[in-house]
Amino acid sequence: MRPTVLDPLFAPVTSLEGVGPKVADMIEKVVPAGVHDRAARAADLLFTLPHSVIDRRHRPGIAGAASGTIVTLDLRVDRHQPPPRGNKQVPYRVFAHDETGEIALTFFRGHQAWLEKTMPVGEQVVVSGRMEWFNGRPSMVHPDHIALAGDEENSLLMVEPVYPLTAGLSAKVLRRAISQSLVRLPDLPEWLERETLGRLGFSSFAASLAHLHRPEEPEDVSPEAPAWRRLAYDEFLAGQIALALLRATKRTLTGRPLVGDGQLASRLRDALPYLLTASQEQALAEISADLASPDRMLRLLQGDVGSGKTVVALLAMAQAVEAGGQAALMAPTEILARQHLDTIAPLAEQAGLTVAILTGREKGRDRVDVLAGLADGRINIVVGTHALFQEPVVYHDLALAIVDEQHRFGVHQRLAITAKGEAPDMLVMTATPIPRTLVLTAFGDMDVSRLTEKPAGRQPIRTVTLPLERLDELVQRMGEAISSGQKVYWICPLVEESEELKLMSAEERFQSLRDVFGDAVGLVHGRMKGSEKDAAMAAFKGGTTRILVATTVIEVGVDVPDATVIVIEHAERFGLAQLHQLRGRVGRGSKPSSCVLLYKDPLGETAHQRLSVMRETEDGFRISEEDLKLRGEGELLGTRQSGTPGFQVARIEFHADMLESARDEARLILARDPGLESERGEAIRMLLYLFGRDDAVRLLRAG
Template sequence: MRPAILDPLFASLSSLPGIGPKTGELYAKLLGRDSIEDCRVIDLLFHAPTSLIDRRHQPGIAHAPQGIIVTITGRVVRHQPPPPGRSNVPYRVLMEDETGELALTFFRVAANPRGGNWLEKSLPVDETVIVSGKVDWFNGRASMVHPDYMVRASEAEGLPLVEPVYPLTAGLTSRGLRKSIEAALPRLPHFTDWIESTLAAREGFPTVDDSFRRLHDPHDETDIDAQAPQRRRLAYDEFLAGQLSLALVRQRLRKVAGIPIRSDGHLRKAVLAALPFSLTNSQTAALADILADMESDQRMLRLVQGDVGAGKTAVALMAMLAAVESGGQAVLMAPTEILARQHFATISKLAGSAGVTVDVLTGRTKGREREAILERIASGATQIVIGTHALFQDAVNYHNILLAVVDEQHRFGVHQRLRLTSKGVSPHMLVMTATPIPRTLVLAAFGDMDVSKLTEKPAGRKPITTVTVSTDRISEIVERLRVALADGRKAYWICPLVEESEESDLMSADERYQTLTQLFGSSVGLIHGRMKADEKDAAMAAFKNSEIRLLVATTVVEVGVDVPDATIMVIEHAERFGLAQLHQLRGRVGRGEGASTCILLYKGPLSENGRARLSILRDSEDGFLIAEEDLKLRGEGEVLGTRQSGTPGFRIASLEAHSDLLEIARKDAAYIIERDPDLTSERGEALRTLLYLHKRDEAIRFLRAG
C-alpha cells in the first residue's frame, strides 16, 4: 500500500484548479504521458525550470540593450491603430520615460473580436504603466513586440520580478503552468527524511519538501544551476530510489538459490578446436569470471559489454556449453527475429561439431514444427534454445534450464529479467550488449549486475577507414560504388527513414532503393523494419549469398548482422544518428579479410554538436570512448536508445552533472540492503516512501514476495 502521506501528491493532475479536459491533454503531452488520467500532481513538481527571467533589470528606454528582457516604467503617450482594412499593419502604443520613447507593437489586433478597445483599456493614454519584454532597436528607435507583462503602476504588486522559465508545449502558456505549479506546491507534506543526517549535512542538502519549493522559486541564476543544493538533493533521491530498487531486485533474484554448474570442459574443448580463431585475452578473462560465478550456488547476474566485433557470441557459447556439460540446458534470447536466426546459424554449426543439439524458437515458429520443438525442449533433447521473447511464454517448459543468456540487454527491462524467475526456474543469467555503455550509465541502469568488458577485437580484424562527405558530393560516392560493385565487393547503404514523409526532407530507404536500382539494376536489395520477417530473412540471405551486392537498409541492421565480405558502409544523413548508433552501424563492415570503409554522408551546414559527433567517430574506433563522448553530447536519455523499463529516464538527476552522487547512492543502497534487507527499520519505512514517490514500487512488491 502506498503510504497515505503521498495521497495528495498522487491525486490526479486534473484535481488542480484550471486543468480541464482540454488543457489536461496539453499537460499530458508536456509530461510525456498518454493522457491526463496518467498524470499525477507529483509529475508536475518534478517538471523543473530551465532558466530565469529577471525583471529587476530596469535600465530606462534609451539604455535598454538589444534582445534582452527588461522592465520599463513609463507614461502612455498615444495609440496608433492600423488603418481600416489593413489587418497586416501592426497596432502600436507609444510610451515614454525620461530617457526616450518606446513603441509597443501588437500584430493582428484588428482581428481580435474585442478590437482595439482591449488595448485602450489595458494601456490608457496618460497612465503610468510597467511593461516587460525584449527590446529591439531599428533605425535608432526602440520597440517591444507583444510584451510578456503589461500592468498599471498602481497595480504593480502582481508583477513577478523573478520568474522561472519552464519547458512548454504548444498551446500551454507559461502563466497557466506557473499557476498550476503554485497550486501543487502546498500539497507537499513534511517527510521523515530517508537520508542519513551526516550525509545531508556534509552535502548541504535541504529537506525534500524544502528542495521542491526552492526548485520552483529561484531567486537568481545560481538557483537554476545543476549544482544548486535543492537540485543536488532531488538528484540524490532519484539515484537512491533507482539504486535501491535495483538492489532489491538483485536480492530477490539471489534469494532463489542457483544450481552450481560444475563442468569438465570436454564440449568447450571440441568447439574451441573447431573455431577459426583463438579467444582474445579479454574473452578468456570474461569467461573465467562467468565460470567462477556459475560454480557458486548464488545465481550469476553478469553483464558482458563488448565493443562491436569483440566476440561476445563466442563467450556466450562457451558459457552455454558449460551448462550442457553439467547436464542442463541453456537459452539465448535475442531482441529480433533476424538476430535470433543469425545466432542459430552460427551456434548450431559450432555446437554441432561437439554433438550438441540446438533449436530456434520465435513468434514465427508455428504449427507442428512449434509443437515438436516445445516437446524437445520439455524432454531435454534440445540442449541449447535460441529465440526471441517467445522463450518466455507460458507454453514453453524447460527440462533443466541452468543458464539464460540475454542479448542486447538495453532492449529488455528489469521486468523481463524477472519473468524467467517467476516461471519457477532460477537459471544463472548472463546479459550481453554490443553497445558500449559509459560506466555511470552501467551503474544507473544495471546497478544490479557484475560487469565484464571485452575490449579487444579478434586477431585479423582490420581497422575501418571512416570519412565524412557532404551530400553535395553524392554522385562521386555513387561512382565509387559502381567501381567497387563491379570489382565484386559488397556494400550497405543506410537511410534514416522507411518511406518519404511530407514533414521530412530526409532520404527514405524506399526512395534511395528506387534511385539505386535504376543505376545498378537487380544487384540492389532493400530491408527495413516494416517488412515481414520472412521478407527480411530473404533479403539478408540474398545479400549473404551475393545474389545482391548493395543492401539499402534502415537501422534494422544496426545490431548483430554478420556478412563478413561486406566492406563498404554508406550512412546517409549521418548527422541525424547518435554516435553509439553510428558506431554500431559501422561495425557491420570490417568483419572479414578485406579493407573496409565507412562513408558518413551529412547534409550541411552542420551544427557545432553535429560536427563534433562526426569528427569523434572519424578519429576513433574505441566504442567505450565514443560512448563517453556520446553521453557528454546527448545526455543519458538518448544514449541507451530508448527509455524502456530498465533504462534510467531521470527527471532531475543528470549523469554528467551528478555522477559523484550516483556513486554515493550506490554505496548507500548496498549498506541499507545489508543492514535492513526488508526495510522495516524507521529509516527503512522512510525509504519505502521514497520508492513510492519515485514510482519504483515494483521493488516493494519483491520485498513482500521474497
C-alpha cells in the same frame, strides 16, 4: 502501503485545477522519461524542471530598450485604438508612455472589453515582453505579462523559469500546474545524513525543489547548481537502494547448481574453426562458476562488436543443457534473433543440441510445434524476441535465460523472464561498450564480465589527425600506399554537395580522386541500388579498385581484411562512437593499419576533444566513457525517452561524480537496516515512492 501523506502527490494530474483530460495528455509529453508506462501524476510535475529562465529584471525605459530583447516597462496608458469595425486584419493598439518616449502595444484579434479592463486609460501598468522597432517606432506585440502597478509583485515573475513545452500546452498552464504540485508537497523527514548534506552543500529536498521552480538568478536552474545536484543525488540513492534490494531478493530466490559433464561443451569447442581468446576464456570461467553455484547468476557480458559474445553464450547454454535444463536467448529484434540463430544452429547441431526460433513471425503449425517442444523438453535451446516470455510460452525447465542488448529491455522484462522458470540464471549481453558509470546505474545489480580483446591476429591501428590544408600531401601518400599493394577507404559525410553545408561530398571526392588515380577509384553510398553497391564492393574486395570512396554505409558489416588505410574526411562532423565503428573497418588482417582523421580548422572544443581521444586509444570502453562526458547518457543509449537508465532529473554528464557516493551510502543504509524499519528507514521508503521505486518497497514487504 504508501504513506497517506504522499497521496495528494500520487493523484493524477487531472486532480489539479485547470487540468482536464486534454491538458493532461499534453503534460504527459513533457514530464520526464521513465514515467510513460502510466498516467502522469502530480509528483511527476515536481521533477519537470526548467531548462533556462527569462530574466525580466531589465528595465531600461522605452528609449533604452534594444530591438529583440526582453524588457519590463513601467508605463502610463494614453489611449486605445481598436481596429475599424468589420476589419479584423488590422490589430488592436494600446498607446502608452514613460518619461523616455511612447510605445504601441499591439494585439492581433484583441478583445476590446478585456484590454480596456486590463489597461484602463490613465493608469500605471507594468508590461513585459520582446521589444521591437519599426521605422524608428517602438512596439511590443502581445506582451507576455501585463499588470496594474502595485500588482506586479503577485503576477509577474522577474526571473521566469522556462519549461519544456509541446504543441497546445501554454507555459502559463504548465507553470500553474507545477505550482499546485509544489503546494501539495508535505513536510518530509530528511533521508540524508547530516554529514552528506554538509559535504555536498545541499539544502533540504523541498527547499531544492522550490529553488529550481522559483529561481532568483539564471544560474539557479543549471544542472550543476546545488539544488539540481541534491535532487540528482536523491534519485541516484533511490536507484541504488532499489537495485540492492532487487539483487538481495534475486539472490534469496535460490538458484540451483548447474553442473554438467563437459561433453557438449567439448563437442562445441571441437566444432569451432578457431581458438577462443583469453578474455573469452576468462568470461566463460566466470559464467561457469556462477552456473555451478547454488546462488542465482546475474551477470552482464560486455564486448565490442566482433569480440565473440555469441559463442560464449552458446557454451554457457551447453552447460545448462548438460545439467538437464533448457536455455533461451532473447534479442531485441527479429533480425538480430535470426543472426544469432545462424551462428548458433550449425555448431549446436554438430554437438547434438536441438535449437528452435520463436518470434512474432512463427505462425500456425511451426509455432505450435515450437511451443510443444519447449513444454515437453525436446527443444534444448530457443532463440527469439520478447515472444519467448509471453503468457502462452511454457518451458519444461528453463535453467538459463540470456538477454542480448539489455539496454533495450527494462527491469520489468527481466522480472517476466524470471517468472518463466524456477529462478533461472540470467546472463545479459551488450555490444555497446557501456561506461562504468552507466553500468553502475542501469546494471548495478549485476556482476560484470568484459571481452576486451580482438580476435587473434588483428593488428593495432595507428591514428593521425591532419588539417584539410595538407590534402595534396595526403593524396600523394595514398599513391604510394596503393602502389605497394594496399587498399584505402575514403569516408565522406555526404552523398552530394549541399548548399547549407560546405563539405566535400562523396561524389565530388570520387571525381577529384579519379582525376589522379583513374579507374582504381570506386564509389559506394546509400542512394545507390543494391546491385550497384554489391558490384562496387566486389570490385574493391577483388582488387580491381584500390580506393573506395564511401559514406557511412560501410560503418558496420563490411569486411575487407586487406584494407589497411581509412581516411575520414570532415572527421569533426562525426560522433566518437561512429568514428570508432568506422575505424574498425581496417586492422582486420595481419598487416599494420592506419586511420587518418581529416579535419577543417578552426575546430570547436568538443570536436578537438573527440579527435584527441581517437588518437590516444582504440579501447571501445574508454571511448564510450569519453563519449558519455561529451554527449550525455540519453544520446549514448538511444533517445532520452527510452528510459535508459530511466532518470527523471539526474544527468550522467553532470552528476556522475556522485554515483559511487550514492551507491556506498545505499549499501551502508541496507547493511544497518535491511528492512528499512528504523526512523531513517521510513524516510528512505518515502524517497523510494517519490522516485517511482514502488517495486523496491514491494520487495521489502515480500522479503
